[in-house]
Amino acid sequence: xxxxxxxxxxxxxxxxxxxxxxxxxxxxxxxxxxxxxxxxxxxxxxxxxxxxxxxxxxxxxxxxxxxxxxxxxxxxxxxxxxxxxxxxxxxxxxxxxxxxxxxxxxxxxxxxxxxxxxxxxxxxxxxxxxxxxxxxxxxxxxxxxxxxxxxxxxxxxxxxxxxxxxxxxxxxxxxxxxxxxxxxxxxxxxxxxxxxxxxxxxxxxxxxxxxxxxxxxxxxxxxxxxxxxxxxxxxxxxxxxxxxxxxxxxxxxxxxxxxxxxxxxxxxxxxxxxxxxxxxxxxxxxxxxxxxxxxxxxxxxxxxxxxxxxxxxxxxxxxxxxxxxxxxxxxxxxxxxxxxxxxxxxxxxxxxxxxxxxxxxxxxxxxxxxxxxxxxxxxxxxxxxxxxxxxxxxxxxxxxxxxxxxxxxxxxxxxxxxxxxxxxxxxxxxxxxxxxxxxxxxxxxxxxxxxxxxxxxxxxxxxxxxxxxxxxxx
Amino acid sequence: xxxxxxxxxxxxxxxxxxxxxxxxxxxxxxxxxxxxxxxxxxxxxxxxxxxxxxxxxxxxxxxxxxxxxxxxxxxxxxxxxxxxxxxxxxxxxxxxxxxxxxxxxxxxxxxxxxxxxxxxxxxxxxxxxxxxxxxxxxxxxxxxxxxxxxxxxxxxxxxxxxxxxxxxxxxxxxxxxxxxxxxxxxxxxxxxxxxxxxxxxxxxxxxxxxxxxxxxxxxxxxxxxxxxxxxxxxxxxxxxxxxxxxxxxxxxxxxxxxxxxxxxxxxxxxxxxxxxxxxxxxxxxxxxxxxxxxxxxxxxxxxxxxxxxxxxxxxxxxxxxxxxxxxxxxxxxxxxxxxxxxxxxxxxxxxxxxxxxxxxxxxxx
Ligand SMILES: Cc1cc2nc3c(=O)[nH]c(=O)nc-3n(C[C@H](O)[C@H](O)[C@H](O)COP(=O)(O)OP(=O)(O)OC[C@H]3O[C@@H](n4cnc5c(N)ncnc54)[C@H](O)[C@@H]3O)c2cc1C
Numbered sequence: 019x020x021x022x023x024x025x026x027x028x029x030x031x032x033x034x035x036x037x038x039x040x041x042x043x044x045x046x047x048x049x050x051x052x053x054x055x056x057x058x059x060x061x062x063x064x065x066x067x068x069x070x071x072x073x074x075x076x077x078x079x080x081x082x083x084x085x086x087x088x089x090x091x092x093x094x095x096x097x098x099x100x101x102x103x104x105x106x107x108x109x110x111x112x113x114x115x116x117x118x119x120x121x122x123x124x125x126x127x128x129x130x131x132x133x134x135x136x137x138x139x140x141x142x143x144x145x146x147x148x149x150x151x152x153x154x155x156x157x158x159x160x161x162x163x164x165x166x167x168x169x170x171x172x173x174x175x176x177x178x179x180x181x182x183x184x185x186x187x188x189x190x191x192x193x194x195x196x197x198x199x200x201x202x203x204x205x206x207x208x209x210x211x212x213x214x215x216x217x218x219x220x221x222x223x224x225x226x227x228x229x230x231x232x233x234x235x236x237x238x239x240x241x242x243x244x245x246x247x248x249x250x251x252x253x254x255x256x257x258x259x260x261x262x263x264x265x266x267x268x269x270x271x272x273x274x275x276x277x278x279x280x281x282x283x284x285x286x287x288x289x290x291x292x293x294x295x296x297x298x299x300x301x302x303x304x305x306x307x308x309x310x311x312x313x314x315x316x317x318x319x320x321x322x323x324x325x326x327x328x329x330x331x332x333x334x335x336x337x338x339x340x341x342x343x344x345x346x347x348x349x350x351x352x353x354x355x356x357x358x359x360x361x362x363x364x365x366x367x368x369x370x371x372x373x374x375x376x377x378x379x380x381x382x383x384x385x386x387x388x389x390x391x392x393x394x395x396x397x398x399x400x401x402x403x404x405x406x407x408x409x410x411x412x413x414x415x416x417x418x419x420x421x422x423x424x425x426x427x428x429x430x431x432x433x434x435x436x437x438x439x440x441x442x443x444x445x446x447x448x449x450x451x452x453x454x455x456x457x458x459x460x461x462x463x464x465x466x467x468x469x470x471x472x473x474x475x476x477x478x479x480x481x482x483x484x485x486x487x488x489x490x491x492x
Numbered sequence: 493x494x495x496x497x498x499x500x501x502x503x504x505x506x507x508x509x510x511x512x513x514x515x516x517x518x519x520x521x522x523x524x525x526x527x528x529x530x531x532x533x534x535x536x537x538x539x540x541x542x543x544x545x546x547x548x549x550x551x552x553x554x555x556x557x558x559x560x561x562x563x564x565x566x567x568x569x570x571x572x573x574x575x576x577x578x579x580x581x582x583x584x585x586x587x588x589x590x591x592x593x594x595x596x597x598x599x600x601x602x603x604x605x606x607x608x609x610x611x612x613x614x615x616x617x618x619x620x621x622x623x624x625x626x627x628x629x630x631x632x633x634x635x636x637x638x639x640x641x642x643x644x645x646x647x648x649x650x651x652x653x654x655x656x657x658x659x660x661x662x663x664x665x666x667x668x669x670x671x672x673x674x675x676x677x678x679x680x681x682x683x684x685x686x687x688x689x690x691x692x693x694x695x696x697x698x699x700x701x702x703x704x705x706x707x708x709x710x711x712x713x714x715x716x717x718x719x720x721x722x723x724x725x726x727x728x729x730x731x732x733x734x735x736x737x738x739x740x741x742x743x744x745x746x747x748x749x750x751x752x753x754x755x756x757x758x759x760x761x762x763x764x765x766x767x768x769x770x771x772x773x774x775x776x777x778x779x780x781x782x783x784x785x786x787x788x789x790x791x792x793x794x795x796x797x798x799x800x801x802x803x804x805x806x807x808x809x810x811x812x813x814x815x816x817x818x819x820x821x822x823x824x825x826x827x828x829x830x831x832x833x834x835x836x837x838x839x840x841x842x843x844x845x846x847x848x849x850x851x852x853x854x855x856x857x
Contacts, residue, residue, distance in 0.1 A: 114761075116760075116761035117759050117760050117761045118760070160656065161656045161660065163654055167654070171627060171631050172654060172656075174631075174660065174663065175627055175631050184831070184834065190830045190831045190834075191830060192830055192831065194759075194806045195759035195760065195783070195806055196757040196758050196759050196783050196802075196805075196806055196807040196808060197619075197623075197628070197757050197782055197783055197784050198617055198619070198628075198667065198755070198757050198784070198808075199757075199808075199829060200667075200808060200810065200825045200826075200829050200853075200854030200855075201667075201828075201829030201830075201831075201832070201835055201853060201854040201855060201857070202664060202667075202668055202671070202835045202838060202839070202853070202857075203630070203663060203664055203666060203667055203668075204830075204831050204834060204835065204838075206630065206660060206663040206664060206666075207659055207660055207661070207663070207664045209660065210656050210659065210660045211659060211660075226705075227704060227705065229704065230704045250573065253573065253574065253575060254572070254573035256575075256595075256596050256597060256684030256685070256686075257684060258575075258683070258684060295704060295705070295722070295726070296703075296704060296722070296726050296729065296730060297729075298723070298725045298726040298728075298729040298730070299722050299723055299725075299726035301725075302723040302724075302725055302726065303723065355650075355652045355653075355654050355655060356652065357571065357574040357576070357651065357652055358573070358574050358575075358653075359571065359573040359574050384654075387652075387653055387654040388574075388652060388653065388654070389654050422651060422652070423650075423652055424650035424652050424655045424657045425657040426655070426656050426657050427652070427654040427655060427656065428654060428656055429656070430656050431656070431657060431658065435657075439657070439658065442650070442657055442658075443647070443648075443658065444647070446644050446645065446646055447646055447647050447648060448658075449644075449646075450638075450640070450644070450646040450648070450661070450841075450842070451648070451658050451659050451661070453841035453842070454659050454661070454838060454841060455659075456841065457834065457837040457838040457840070457841050458834065458837075458838075469658060469659070470658075
C-alpha cells in the first residue's frame with residue numbers, strides 16, 4: 019500500500035492531508051525556510067502517533083512533529099520531505115491541584131494551560147511571547163523561554179514527566195510527580211531536542227501558585243546603553259526580578275502605532291521590569307529598581323496602576339514581532355545570548371554591524387538573561403537583499419560568540435543555525451551529540467537534518483545528513 | 493593504546509584503597525583521558541572518587557582502578573556580575589559555597605555536604621533543601637566538560653544562563669553516576685542570597701500556607717520549620733504571620749544518621765502520608781512541597797512494605813547507604829526504570845566498555 023493509504027487506514031481518511039494547498043500550509047514554520055511534505059497527519063491519540071511512526075519506518079520516510087508552527091528556526095519545516103505530524107488535536111488537560119501539576123496534551127496552547135489553571139490559583143511559568151498560539155509540545159521540543167523565565171527558568175525546569183513515542187513506535191512514560199526518577203534523565207534530554215529524538219504526546223508540567231502581589235515598572239532612557247547598564251547593574255548587585263525586558267525606540271514606535279500600549283516613543287529605550295511575591299517584598303524591590311534606574315539617568319519610572327494597565331504593557335511587549343508587519347514585508351530575527359555583563363558592548367556591536375550593511379535593526383529582548391533578539395526588517399523581493407540580511411545576521415551571532423555567548427538562548431538551532439554549530443563546538447563535542455541522536459534514532463527518521471551539521475558523527479562516512487537544500491530559503 | 497607506565501605516573505596515595513587496586517589522581521583532562529583509555533583497553537572497572545559521600549548507591553562492581561578527583565578542586569572562573577562560576581569536578585561544595593557567600597551568592601547545592609564535591613553531587617543527583625523554591629541541582633548546571641569512558645574530552649552547554657544550543661547534555665549528566673563520563677569541569681548558575689533570612693518553628697506544616705513560596709518547609713523527627721529569606725521587611729512580615737519560634741538565619745537540619753540510609757521519593761502531596769507510614773524507629777528529614785524524604789534506620793524491617801506503597805503511588809524507596817551485603821535480595825533502586833534499553837544504548841555511546849562506576853545506576857546499568 020502507498021504511504022497515504024497506510025496512514026489513512028491507521029487514522030481516518032480526513033485526518034491525512036495530501037492536497038497541494040494543504041501541504042503548502044504545512045511547508046514551513048515562522049522562519050524563512052520552507053520544505054515540502056509528502057503528507058500531513060492530524061493525530062488524536064498516542065496510539066495513532068505510534069502507528070504513524072511505525073508506518074514512517076516501514077516506508078523509510080522522515081517524520082516531522084509540528085505544534086503551532088511558530089518556531090523560528092525551521093524546526094517544523096519538512097525540509098527533507100516525509101510526514102508532518104500535527105499535534106493540534108491532542109489537547110487534553112488533566113490537572114492535579116494537590117501536587118500542583120498537570121498532564122497536558124502536546125497540542126495544548128501554552129496560554130490555554132495557564133487560563134485553565136487560573137481558577138485553581140495556579141499557572142504555567144514559561145511564557146513565550148507567542149504563548150497565545152504556540153503549543154506545549156513545541157515549548158518542550160524547543161525548551162522555550164519567555165519574559166518570566168528569568169527567575170523561574172525555561173521550560174525544562176517545569177517539565178516533570180513526558181509521554182513520548184520513540185523509534186519503533188515504542189511508547190514510554192518518563193519521570194513523574196515524585197522527584198529524582200532513577201536512571202538517566204531521558205525526559206530531560208528530550209526537552210530541547212527539537213523533535214529529533216521522538217514525538218512528545220503529552221507532558222507532566224509543574225504549575226506555580228499565582229503570585230500574591232506584583233509591581234510592573236515602565237522605565238524610559240535616553241540611551242540604549244543606560245537601559246542595558248541598569249540591567250547589568252541589577253544582576254551584578256545580586257538582584258534578579260521576575261522579568262527584565264528591553265525595547266528600543268524604533269520597536270516602541272511600531273508597537274504604539276498599532277496597540278497604543280503607552281510606551282514612551284520619544285525615549286531611546288525602555289525597560290519593562292516586574293517583581294512578584296509578598297507585598298512587603300515587591301514594594302521594597304520596586305523602590306530598588308527605581309533607584310538603580312535613576313542612577314543610570316532614567317528619565318522616568320512609571321508604575322502600572324492596576325491589572326488592566328499591566329496587561330496592556332505586557333501585550334505591547336509580547337506583540338512586538340507582529341508589529342513589524344507594518345514596517346516591511348519580512349523580518350529576520352536572531353536569538354542569541356551573552357553573559358549579562360557583556361550586554362552593553364554586544365548591543366553596540368550589533369548596531370555597528372547593521373549600520374555597516376545599511377540595514378534597519380529593531381531590538382526587543384529578554385535583557386535579564388542576556389538574551390538578545392536583533393530583528394532586521396527588509397523586503398525579500400529586493401535583489402540580493404536576503405543574502406545581505408543573512409550575512410549581517412551571521413556577523414551579529416559571531417559578535418555574541420566573541421563576547422562569550424551561545425548560538426541560541428531559546429529559539430533553538432533547527433536548520434537555521436545548524437551550520438553555525440561548528441563555531442560553538444569542537445568535532446568531538448558534535449560527535450558526542452550525534453552519538454546521542456544515534457542511540458535514540460538509528461535510522462535518522464525523526465526530523466532529520468536539524469540541529470547537527472552534516473558529518474557531525476566523526477568517522478561516519480555513510481552520511482545521512484545533507485546540506486541545506488537549494489531553495490529552502492523563501 | 494595507552495602505555496601503563498603513563499598511568500603509573502599518576503599513582504597516588506588514597507586512604508582506604510586496598511593495595512591491589514590502582515589509585516590515581518590525575519590533574520588534567522588529558523590525564524583523565526589516558527587513565528580511562530587504559531581502563532577501557534584493558535577492561536578495568538574504574539571507581540570515580542569525589543568526596544566519597546555518595547558511595548552507597550546501587551550495586552557497584554569491585555573497582556580495579558580508583559580515580560580521585562581531588563586535584564580538580566579549582567575555581568576556573570567566577571563571574572559574580574554574571575552569577576556564574578566554573579569549577580573543577582572535585583571542588584568541595586563547602587569550600588565553593590563558602591567562597592560564594594562572601595559575595596552573597598550561592599550555587600544552591602546541598603546545605604550540609606560533608607566532604608561532598610560538586611561533581612559528586614551532580615553525578616548522584618543530590619539537591620539542596622531549598623529545591624522547592626529554587627529548583628534542584630539539574631537547573632544549576634550550565635556547562636560540563638566530560639571525559640568519556642573511551643577517553644574523549646567533550647564539552648556541552650555554555651557559560652550563559654539560558655541556552656538551547658544542541659542537546660542538553662549538561663542536564664543528562666545529573667544523576668547519571670558517571671555513566672557518560674568523568675565530569676572534570678562545571679559551569680554553575682548562581683543565585684543571589686538576599687539580606688535577611690529566618691527559620692520559624694511551627695506546630696504543623698500547614699502553617700506554611702500563609703507564605704506564598706517559602707524557601708523550604710522541612711519536617712524531621714523533632715522539628716517542623718519554615719525557612720524564609722528576602723528583604724528585611726518581607727522576612728519580618730512573613731515571620732510574624734507564621735506565629736512560631738523564630739531562629740534568625742537558616743538553621744538547616746542534618747540528614748538523619750543510621751547504618752542504613754534511604755531516599756524516599758513520593759508525589760509532593762503524599763509527603764505527610766509517607767511520614768506516617770514509616771516503620772517504627774526510622775528517622776526522617778522531609779522536604780515538603782517536593783516529596784524528597786531522607787531516611788535512616790538500623791534495620792531493614794518494614795522496607796519492603798514501604799517500597800511497595802511508594803511504588804504504588806509512582807514513588808521510590810532507594811537505598812543510599814548500606815553496610816556491604818546487608819541487603820541481599822533487595823534491589824537498591826527497586827523496580828527498573830522505563831526505557832532501560834535506550835539508556836543502555838545512550839551509555840554505550842559514551843562508555844562503550846562500561847568501565848566507569850558500572851552497576852551504580854538503576855536497572856543494574
Ligand atoms: C511572534 C513570536 C514570538 C516568539 N516568542 C518567543 C519567546 O518569547 N520565547 C521563545 O522561547 N520562543 C519564542 N518564539 C518561538 C516559538 O514560538 C517557540 O519556539 C514555540 O515553543 C514553538 O511552539 P510551536 O507549537 O509553534 O512549535 P513548532 O514551531 O510547530 O515546532 C517547533 C519545534 O518543535 C518540534 N515539535 C513540535 N511539537 C512536537 C512534539 N509534540 N514532539 C516533538 N517535537 C515537537 C518541531 O518539530 C520543531 O522542531 C516566538 C515565535 C514567534 C513567531
